[in-house]
Amino acid sequence: MRAELVLMGKRLDMAARVHRRALVVSIYAGLAILMAALWSVDRWHTSGVYMIFATFLVNRLFLGGYNFGGLVKPFNGKTPEQSTYRETPFLMLALRVYQPAPEESEYRNDEREVHQRDRAHYQAYQVLTIALTVLWLLADWKMKAPRLLAWMPVSADVLLYGLVLMAVVAAVTLPQAILLWSEPDMERTD
Template sequence: MRAELVLMGKRLDMAARVHRRALVVSIYAGLALLMAALWSLDRWHTSGVYMIFATILVNRLFLGGYNFGGLIKPFNGKAPRRSYAETPFLMLALRVYQPTPEESEYRNDEREVHQRDRAHYQAYQVLTIALTVLWLLADWKMKAPRLLAWMPVSADVLLYGLVLMAIVAAVTLPQAILLWTEPDMEEAE
């Protein structure tokens, strides 16, 4: 796990557990606000996909885990892909040094693999409950639609919203668990 986050050129210290927990809370609060804003915009008819894109962007910039970037090392332990296309700097005959990242920046040691596996186990327990609720609502809608007739929104819209929330949780929850549970990092000497 990285101890700092660079946001618009400003370095934010994430070594303290309190800072990481505040980041996790602000990420989920921001995603909840975005989901509510997209609901008020068009009831997720065309804007639901933006929720998925926003989740992937948040994952890439802040959380990491499934891709290179963010606080959590990539789960797969592979080095980031390098682009072999010529950059504009080469066209100007300027030499730009792009060092390859050290193995410790993307390879997980045994402790980190154990933490990753534990976080995924905990996240999948939550996702199992969410999918069970989705199945139950879909079953009620299919077999006895009158059970869901009392709600102010249609059952289809409710199911769509719950699916969006389940996708957001599936993409972000393991990293959030890691950030939430990891103790304070020691200062590098």
């Protein structure tokens, strides 16, 4: 796990657990606000897909895990793809978005990190199992006993779609959030 997050050229210290927890809380608060805002736009008829795009962007910039970038090392341990520039891209340097090829320790996981990754996925999938059970239950009620859902102010289809959006957000972000939340304070190696 990385001890600092580089955001638009500014380095943010993430060695302290409280900083990582604040980041996790602000990510999920931001995604919840975005989901509510997209609901108010058009009841997720066309804007629901933007929630998924935002989730992948947050994952890439802040969390990491499934790709190179963010605080959590890539789960697969493969060498990140690098562009084939022959010269240093000065525009990318000026915009502070150019990153040279990382060292092997930045993307390879040791045994402790693999164990933590596996445990975080186990915990995340317990949560996702509950979410999928709730989705199944609502879909079952909608098909077999629609009167059970008649009291709600929104249709069962919209409710199911919203719960599926939340489940996708959790599936993409929860393992990394668990790792960031549970990792103790890191020692700085400056």
